[in-house]
Amino acid sequence: MDSHERGEQRDGSGGQRVVWAVTDTRIGPLLLAATADGLVNVVFHATGAVRERALDRLASRLGAEPVEAPGSPPLAEAIRQLEAYFSGGRRDFDLPLDWSLISGFNRRVLRELASGVPYGSVVGYGDLAGRVGQPQAAQAVGVAMGANPLPVVVPCHRVVESDGGIGGFGGGLETKRVLLALEGVLPEPLF
Known part of the structure; x- marks a missing residue:
């Protein structure tokens, strides 16, 4: 089965597509990154150098340059659920997760x-x-x-x-x- 049949999105370099966004929360800015498999990374204090280091690590680990895309479906849903969690309206998350950064x-x-x-x-x-x-x-x-x-x-x-x-x-x-x-x-x- 090739990557297309598994539903993976690829970028031009052959790596899987990685999208990211930063959302402001009551604990500060969080960087969210996702692949076709789901949310892959959440990073605290995601401003300036912290954000850039996180994006560089993701590019290195996942083989694709992350693309800023806050409106993409996996990120928009993650942001919506995080907002609900921080406002007290959500107790758990119902998001697909990509566990590829940990084993x-x-x-x-x-x-x-x-x-x-x-x-x-x-x-x-x-x-x-x-x-x-x-x-x-x-x-x-x-x-x-x-x-x-x-x-x-x-x-x-x-x-x-x-x-x-x-x-x-x-x-x-x-x-x-x-x-x-x-x-x-x-x-x-x-x-």
Whole structure:
């Protein structure tokens, strides 16, 4: 079966087509990128140099120069669902996801997180490791969270330390606090 039969879109260089857009949210600008298979990347703090580095990484990893296309169907739908999530009108995402930027243990952990840790709840690093059959791999789960190419949509902000600590977060601890407060896990900040 050739790539056309699988429904993949190709750009002129033979790589798959990658579209991107930046959307403003209550946690700052997010870069969203998608392929024909679905949303492939979400990047925090997506202005200037951060955005350019993210686009360069995507071009290198996916073999195609990303094209800005905020109105493209996968991105327009992702933006719509993110807006609903941040306004409190959506508790989960119903988007096709392209998992091609992550593999192995990290992919297993993130898929379990996406399907098994609902809005408004949290899970410990060790508990999540146990769910994927590696109960001693809590630190490796932390690495998987840091490698998550789809934060917010694949809710790595819901993974916390077993002693009640908030744990780390690639988007910054304040961003993690805002997301957990939005979901009712933490109180809203006083100021």
